Amino acid sequence: MRRLGLLSVAVLLAACSKSEAPPEPVRPVLSVKVQALSEESLGRFAGNIQARYESNTGFRVAGRIASRNVDVGAEVGKGTLLATLDPSDQQNQLRSAQGDLAKIEAQLINAQANARRQQALFDRGVGAQAQLDIAQTDLKTTQASLDQARAAVSQSKDQLGYTELRSDHKAVVTGWSAEAGQVVTAGQQVVTLAQPDIKEAVIDLPDTLVDQLPKDVVFQVAAQLDPAINTTAVIREIEPQAQSATRTRRARLTLAETPVGFRLGTAISVTLRSAVKPRIELPAAALQEVDGKPRIWVINSQDKTVAPRDVSVLSRTDSTVVLDGGVRNGERVISAGVNSLKPGQTVKFDEDSQ
Known part of the structure; x- marks a missing residue:
């Protein structure tokens, strides 16, 4: 009976183990x-930070460049000397004008003395009216010549001053177009100055994409070396015509903020996104x-x-x-x-x- 009970328990345990899966x-x-x-990326484009306002500056007179006083990247203030021309020609013109002025000043002294003498003779009744008229006319002519000579001297001084190229405003030198020793004409571009106060992002967009952009599109702008430096931007202007070689159009973007890391020339990555259904x-x-x-x-x-x-x-x-x-x-x-x-x-x- 004890063996029969043990067998029954073993059979029961085996049945339970088969019915319960591990x-x-x-x-x-x-x-x-x-x-x-909630947004869809329409593309990522490379660009850089540029100044909104740039000026190409040159000398107002022709001559040979004697010196370049600043390098590319230098920050300059208003009135900073940028470059000079050889002033020899302008100095000679000034000396000639000053000599003419001195001669006419001497002539004026004689004309004034002659006019006084003729007036005195006429007042005593021993001088002729014709002689007095001639003396007074000579005095007026000499006075006019004196004014002309003084203007010539002032103009020669200005020409001499134009041999120095100075900055009209606070700026950053972004490029030189001429070297020391080079002969330039009046008005020829010599140096490019950028005003650093107002910056913007500049990128090239495919011509096919420009026509599809909504008016209120917003760009995400980030520095390529440090994406943590970022801001948003909107379109300020787009070139009306695509470049023939690349079929792209240059776009200038107004930045919502200007982080300190956005220096002139900083390489940026610009992402274009549009709102979509979640x-x-x-x-x-x-x-x-x-x-x-x-x-x-x-x-x-x-x-x-x-x-x-x-x-x-x-x-x-x-x-x-x-x-x-x-x-x-x-x-x-x-x-x-x-x-x-x-x-x-x-x-x-x-x-x-x-």
């Missing part, structure tokens, strides 16, 4: 947290095809189990897939290994992963 193991998975996209972007590996229908696996945040969910696909690439809803912001979706999952299976994942 629990599914907890499976480690990769997951991403869903974040709805959509979900996931890794392509998160999508599973079942009977021709796309679906994803969503993690229950409470009990860490997974469940399949049918979705609608808007677009896909080799690495990503864009869904038209079907999942909410903040939910977690399995991003790899979806083909071996079972509904209700418990998974383990890193909650800090994105």
